[in-house]
Amino acid sequence: MRATAEEAASSDAVVLARQVGKTFVSPGGEPLQAVAGLSFGVARAALTALVGPDGAGKTTLMRMMAGLLKPDSGSLAVLGMDVVHSPQAVQDHISYMPQRFGLYEDLSVQENLDLYADLHGISADLRHERFERLLEMTDLTRFVDRPAGKLSGGMKQKLGLTCTLVRSPKLLLLDEPSAGVDPLSRRELWKILQQLVDDEHLSVIVSTAYMDEAERCAQVFVMNRGTFLAQGEPAQLAARARGLTFLAVPPSGMPARDLQARLLDAEALIIDAVPRGGAVHFIRRPEAAAAPLAQPLDGLVAQPRRETLEDAFMMMLRQHHHGESPLPGPHAALPVAGQAAPAAPAGPAIVVRDVVRKFGDFTAVAQTSFDVARGEIFGLLGPNGAGKTTTFRMLCGLLPATSGRLEVAGVNLRTARAQARAHIGYVSQKFALYGNLTVQENLEFFGGAYGLRGAALRERVATVMRQFGLAPAAVSGALPVGYRQRLAMAASLLHHPEILFLDEPTSGIDPLARRAFWRTITALAQSGVTVIITTHFMEEAEYCDRIAIQDAGTMLALGTPQAVRAQAGDVAGSDMNHAFIAVVERSRHALPRLGDRRIVEHTA
Incomplete structure (x- = not known):
């Protein structure tokens, strides 16, 4: 897409590109065009x-804007400077926070700040005032003596941003700063980013998988x-979907995810x-906007x-992919296709009774109790550092409880942890397979381990290779993120597990891939697999x-x-994001009374 004449002539463009292209060589020796002749301008102080x-x-x-990669073609100017000929001059005036920002976890918050200030040559006089403002803005003042490795995920991201801003840049580049937060x-x-734009007239370019952030x-x-x-x-951009967006309430007793699956199956009518x-x-x-909703959607009101930006985004992607899906549909993903899974015992899939986990004097999980029924999709949610990862690891048998009773698939984790693991599959947040092995080699290795x-x-x-559309000879480490997710899921299902644990499986994945991923999860639950998932995408709680x-x-x-939204006091139709924030903030405002809290399960 060519830049407009106005953009080309504008002296306010903080980035100005002309036919910028970048090509890599794939592991198989084929050229891979990562950026294909882009022309555009980015507004200043926005x-x-x-x-x-x-x-x-x-x-x-x-990375090309940051002067870390050289374009193969075209021209790219950042802050009026040619990135190809003067990368260091550009880097002297910008700050860049990559997806994996390098904090030193053994150093305290203050020591990390001092180190980055030293690297950038910030004088003692300037850094004191800068640190004070940034720490106050990010609410990290109370934690200056805490090691970075002891911070929650959200606090680490804020510290990473603070270290990136120890000097006052003219342009801030952020690559998915809120992934996993x-x-x-x-x-x-x-709020911090908007304050920097408003107060310091900072120009910020951010990549994100969250459409509400892009809005x-x-x-x-x-x-x-x-x-x-598209750009604009x-x-x-949202107006592209005007007149095409609708809302439907599922019939009584039908989960919203089942109605979603029915709608997605009507591909000729529904995007x-x-x-x-x-x-x-x-x-x-x-x-097909004027066509009646035919079977299997007869009677749907x-x-x-x-319309929202996400609606327009999904329309553009679906049309550009021409029906392709980054993950297989539910008809292909059933884990027991062609073979009966072992009979499961009666009773709940998971039983948690008065479970406590302490690390020294610190209580990570306090007196937690709940059951999970067989074939249920159960979501474990919470802010970074809330204790959900600790709970999740105890349920997987990776971490023993300090006290209380944990049963998984009818097996007591305290006395028979290895036996319990034979009944579960596990997909971690980070790709945990062997990147130098092929798809088939990974699956054969993990199948043998099972x-x-x-x-x-x-x-x-x-x-499973056929079900998940995986090429046997593909090198696992070279697979795109969506295909790595397919491989991880396939490996976890090799032994027909009764229970599948998913630890933030869609972190950093775009909405198109998340939709397809959840169609697979829905199919697994329908086949009788119990699914336990942690996630920071609150829309996924609706599944x-x-x-x-x-x-x-x-x-x-x-x-x-529905019950949790009602408990949060949200009006009908409010999303889970607002409900989550309301529940957590209400609790934090009542911290002195936490010791007397009694949790009663609500049903709806």
Whole structure:
């Protein structure tokens, strides 16, 4: 997409690109065009967003802006300087925070700040005033003596941003700064960014997988496969979906995720559908907007709703992908296809009774109790540092409880942890397979670890590769993020587990991949697999049968998404993001009474 004449002539453009391109060589020796001849201008003293699916070229483009990668073609000026000829001059005036910012975890907050100030040559006089303002802005003043490794994920992100800003840059580049961060911390992070733009007239370019974050920006660039699908103000882009967006309430007794699946199956009529606020938001295809909703949607009552940036984003991606999906659909993902899974015992899949976990004098999880039914999708939510990861690791048998009773698949974790693990599958937040092995080699290795041998192993590996659309000879470490997720899921399901644990499996993944991923999860639950998931995407709580919200090691809410929204005091139709923030903030305002808290499960 060519820049407009106004952008080309504007002296206010903080970044000005002309036919910028970048090509890499794939592991197989084939050229891979990451950025394909882009021309654009970025406004000064404003928030600008880059959005797009994994592999769209966002990080490559941002690294070229930072002078860390050299374009293969075209011209790129940042702050009026040619990045190709003067990369160091550009870097002297910008700050760049990559997805994996390098904090020194053994150093305290203050020591990390001092180190980055030393690296940038900030004088003692200037750094004192700068540190004071940044620490106050990020609410880290109380933690200056705490080691960075002891901070929660959200606090680490804020410290990373603070270290990036120890000098006053003219341009700030942030590559997915809120990935893996809870809604409260995300909200605080964006308040900080807006304050920097308002007070210091800072120019900020941020890549993000969250469309609600992109809506905060003055300018949005939608990327896919190295090109721009669109650019403009959020409201202008959202208008592309005007008149096509609707809301439908599922019939009594039907989970919203099942109605979503039915809508997505009507591909000739529906572009996208997602559960939200107990209903399902969906988008009609423009060419079929006037057509009646045919089987299996007869009788569906839908009402118009206001279009959003995410609606337009999903429309553009679906149209650009022409029906392709980054993960397989539910018809292909059933873990027991062609073979019966072992019979499961009766009773709950998971039993948690008065579980406590302490680390020295610190109580990470306090007196937690709940059950999870077989075939249920159960969401474990909470702010960074809330204790949910500790709870999750105890349920997986990776961490013993200090006290209390834990049963998984009818097996006591205290006395038979190895036996319990035979009944579970686990997908970690970070890719945990062997990157130098092929897909087939990884699956054969993990199948052997699960006790599969000979013909049974070969048959099962061939089955999951076919179900998840995986190429046997592909090198695992070279796979795109979506395909790595497929491989991790396939490996976890090789042994027909009764229970599947998913630890933030969609962190940093775009909305298109998340939709497809959840269709797979829905199919697994329908086949009888129990799913336990942690997530920071609150929209994903709507897929769960029940959710639990933890903070400071204490259970704050437990029940269906509808019941938790009601407990939060939200009006009908409000989303889970608002409910989550309301529940956590209400608890934090009542901290002196936490010792007397009694959690009662609500049903709806």
